[in-house]
Amino acid sequence: MQPYDQNNIFAKILRGEIPCHKVYEDNHTLAFMDVMPQAKGHVLVIPKFEAVELTDMNSEFIQAVFSTAQKIICAQRKVLQREGIVQLQLSGKEAGQSVFHYHIHLIPASVHELGKHEGRVADQSELATLAAQLSAELDQPTIK
Ligand code: DGP
Numbered sequence: 001m002q003p004y005d006q007n008n009i010f011a012k013i014l015r016g017e018i019p020c021h022k023v024y025e026d027n028h029t030l031a032f033m034d035v036m037p038q039a040k041g042h043v044l045v046i047p048k049f050e051a052v053e054l055t056d057m058n059s060e061f062i063q064a065v066f067s068t069a070q071k072i073i074c075a076q077r078k079v080l081q082r083e084g085i086v087q088l089q090l091s092g093k094e095a096g097q098s099v100f101h102y103h104i105h106l107i108p109a110s111v112h113e114l115g116k117h118e119g120r121v122a123d124q125s126e127l128a129t130l131a132a133q134l135s136a137e138l139d140q141p142t143i144k
Helices: 009-014 059-080 124-138
Strands: 022-025 029-033 043-047 085-088 104-108
Touching: 009 029, 009 043, 022 059, 022 124, 029 059, 029 124, 043 059, 059 085, 059 104, 059 124
Parallel strands: none
Antiparallel strands: 022 029, 029 043, 043 104, 085 104
């Protein structure tokens, strides 16, 4: 198993050392745009907890990550006008995990459309616009 590295890119995002296009934040989680999206509107949800993968997290953070994911999925459906949201989580290098801080991918797409994630960074202004649109939808909660 990969040990937790405090200098991984998502730890730096959590510390505010590098920027992200934030969609949502609470005491336990942060949701932001994937800079190398596999589809338009691709969001990552991470815990504010030093976990490489699911087995490293306690139930409080697991619950918080999935609660945030629910909110984001509702917003993605409205903004992207896609019903299908692929929820993807890679645990371990062999599985393809490349950033070793737990994250769940929320990708508005069909699984049949997905290739590997983009090798290049997406247009920053498009990411900023999508983050703002998704964030605005969260101001009108639809979760019961
Ligand atoms: P995985 O392969 O499951 O570990 O996914 C890592 C994802 O993180 C991948 O889709 C690309 C994304 N990513 C990598 N570096 C950055 C970054 O600096 N900022 C953001 N927002 N996403 C990143």
